[in-house]
Amino acid sequence: MISIRDRARGCLLGLAAGDALGAPAENLTPEAIAARWGVLSEIEGGGTDDTEYTIFVAGLLVRHGHALTSEDIERAWRTEIVDRVDGSMRGAGFSELGTVRALRRGLRPPLTGRWHRHGWSDGLAMRAAPYGIFAAGDPAEAARLAEADGRVSHTGEGILGGRAVAAAVAVAMTGAAPSEVAQAALEAVPEDSWTGRNLRAALAVAAAHGQENGQGFARALHDAVVGAHYPWTDLAPEAVALALAAYVRGGGQVEASVVTAANLGRDADTTAAIAGALAGAGRGEAAVPERWVRRIGPVEGRCLPAVAGRHVRDVADELVEGT
Template identity: 30%
Template sequence: MVHETQPVDLLDRFLGCLLGMAIGDALGMPVAGLTPEEITARYGWHDQFVPLLAPDGSVEVPAGTFTDETELALCLIESAIGSGGYLDVAATGYRFLRLLEGPGAPFLDEPSRRALADAAEHGDFQRGVAGPGMATGSAAARAAPIGLLHALCRFNPELFVRDVLRATVITHAEPEVVNGALAVAYAVLLLVQGMTPPEVLVDEVVRFIDEDAVAQRLRRVASCPLPAGDPAAAATQLAMLGSSAAVDEVVASAFAAFVAAPDDFRQAIAIAVNAGGASDTRGAIAGALAGTHLGARALPSALVEALDGQPYLVMAARGLFQAAQQRAGRFLCLLVR
């Protein structure tokens, strides 16, 4: 079996997406739930890996560790690799269940924890939870690999939306969460293809997704960009845009951080995490966008090398790239006589 030679930058974008997601997630992990003022008081301008400390000052989670945001994305990637580039909901769901017993379990948000606990009983991975307070942004973060999967084939909007929907309702059945996940996946797809400048990315995404709170808040990002050249001021303004775990706030604020510094990975991610609140989810989404746009070679080497699980992320990205090629029909099977 041989495959077509692909431009190097495509694989580099796949690597950049996963590494960027994990870096943003790990940077945001120890400051999640804090206000911008609390982050500044503890760390100053937070752009380095630090551990999550317990109340007694001991290390609860080591520096450079990513959370369930990246773990769930990796579960999705594993199932896609195993099924030749297609989404296997059952395989993905059973991988998700492992997190309930693993070290990432404390990071799971309430909708994910509840939906997975229910799925462990009834075995149906398309019955995500809905209701007040359930429209959180964690499912949007893990949608980035779906954008990668579809980036190499002829774009089919119906199949693309279906895959995002099926991946989302494993845990979240709120329409706004599906729309937020669609925004992230579509942005990643556009950035992989390299034909959409960051300054028009939000407009392109809003044209594609449904009209709801996610789209409305994204329009605010497009109409009121963060101040350029002043990351601290940008983080303060970003917090005012909305720093909660609600999907519309998480997605819009992550996009805003990326477009504020699209050519400076560290600055874009630092803006995202220094805004406080849902820093891990926002950092993961902003990291996926920035990493896809810039490619892995542009990521800060110190952060890449200090990232826990970095070798596995590289392997997952390479496997996903091959699965995306396979899905796109870019492999040629030769007849062996």
């Protein structure tokens, strides 16, 4: 039997591995990835802001628990992020940069998530896994906590993406089948939302394409959910749909899910991180390939100096102790 601690470790190790594996494929097409790597399956470097912001969120939950509010999160942004930014925020996404600027202008939530006009980004979805760990088995509570976070930095579909990931992780933490995990993501968002429509379309592609050639699956999935003429790749409705489809197609196995997601390109570090978090939560620490685990060390704090030196395994243990 897999313990909650093992699932929590698996979730964050899977997330960190997906982040690192997908990083060099960010903004690429599946065809470009295939031309360069064949199949991208080995970690080449370190993780990105996805892992660092995940650790930041976990710290908030350890300190505040279920009582966590948007005001707590805003205060932490000001003291742990804004006050410690020296020069540019290396590796930060549009929503993070915009939120920092909004806070510096003296704005308060929810205006901080609306002012910068990147509230639809996947910046909340990328860091939502700790809410699912903390509220394991309670997807509604996980989604509620993620939404409280999202009101500081996101709006609309960006918040829905975070809700979907948090709820899905909460169900994956019970060892549920991938189909049940995907259903939890769907139930966390309005049926007629962009996120909901994309999720249903992506899951339909995953069901229809089975185990056929990866390029055929990737192209069908892109046709179904990717905004081909939009210049940026960090759209929450797109990234969450790609990640859930990769996770389902990978049968909930960590390596299959993460590799599938990374090779889809677009915001590949985030989609692979989400897929890894879901699969790791479902299968536990031992299911994360050891060759990947060896490449995951303490984060460097390149984007968030406040989390430098933290290891996701220790963070997972703290989350479980705080539940």
